[in-house]
Amino acid sequence: MGFQLRYPWPDLDPDDVAAPAIAVRLDITENRAEAAEHAHRKGQLVFALGGGVMCRVPDGLWMVPPHCGVWLPGGTRHTNIATANARILFVFVEPGAAELPDRCCTLSISPLLRELIIALSDHMLPDHGNAPLVAQLLLSELPRMPIQRLHLPISTEPRVQRIAAALADDPSDRSTMAEWADRMALSESSLARLILRETGLTFGRWRQQLHLIVALRELSAGASVQQVSTELGYESVTAFITMFKKALGKPPAKYLSDIVQGGSPAFAA
Structure with missing residues (x-):
């Protein structure tokens, strides 16, 4: 399209x-x-x-x-x-x-x-x-x-790109590291080392960064916190807000409000 x-x-x-x-x-x-x-x-x-x-x-x-x-x-x-x-x-x-x-x-x-x-x-x-x-x-x-600093490092490594593409298409996918390793025909420890080497982040932190990117995109487009929480597969709105605040320093509504008012947001590292 x-x-x-x-x-x-x-x-x-x-x-x-x-x-x-x-x-x-x-x-x-x-x-x-x-x-x-x-x-x-x-x-x-x-x-x-x-x-x-x-x-x-x-x-x-x-x-x-x-x-x-x-x-x-x-x-x-x-x-x-x-x-x-x-x-x-x-x-x-x-x-x-x-x-x-x-x-x-x-x-x-x-x-x-x-x-x-x-x-x-x-x-x-x-x-x-x-x-x-x-x-x-x-x-x-x-x-x-x-x-x-607000981006998702991917690298040119084919397996990392495959996982990134799959998560971007379905950010609610909560497959474990072991499940992803099985799909990539790797051991869990090998996949963990691969992700860290290629992106500089642990698998959990890397997936969280993707969630932050998707969340900010959808919230900026007018989606509610409830809608974004559901799209990302969180069990509750509270769990999503807790993740967001821990990563960016503020809950979603406050974060976006401060940006609109010209504040200095705390961006993800």
């Missing part, structure tokens, strides 16, 4: 636009949409005005939380996954136009930068009106944004 895109001008290829930065606003009208894997010559910032969005890259999943964006350096193969009625802004940055990270990362988005992104997306052409000045201000603000 692909995005139904509404570009501000037809036949857009951002790599062909001769501007240091351009911004494109997209409205998702499918129930759930995922673009085909692709890459751009330019770097890309994925920023959500509403709804939930994830970026999938070869070695991980990156959540786009409210008031944050995911930075993808030029040449990074990726696909963007959006929930229903998501409103997304893509900012394409010419290589060398600003000192930005050379790896995928989650960046905080200040209120000023948010308004600059929206303003740049409102221009029909990158050289129209105040667009060059807005782009210049945007590129001076973007490198100042703090890097946050």
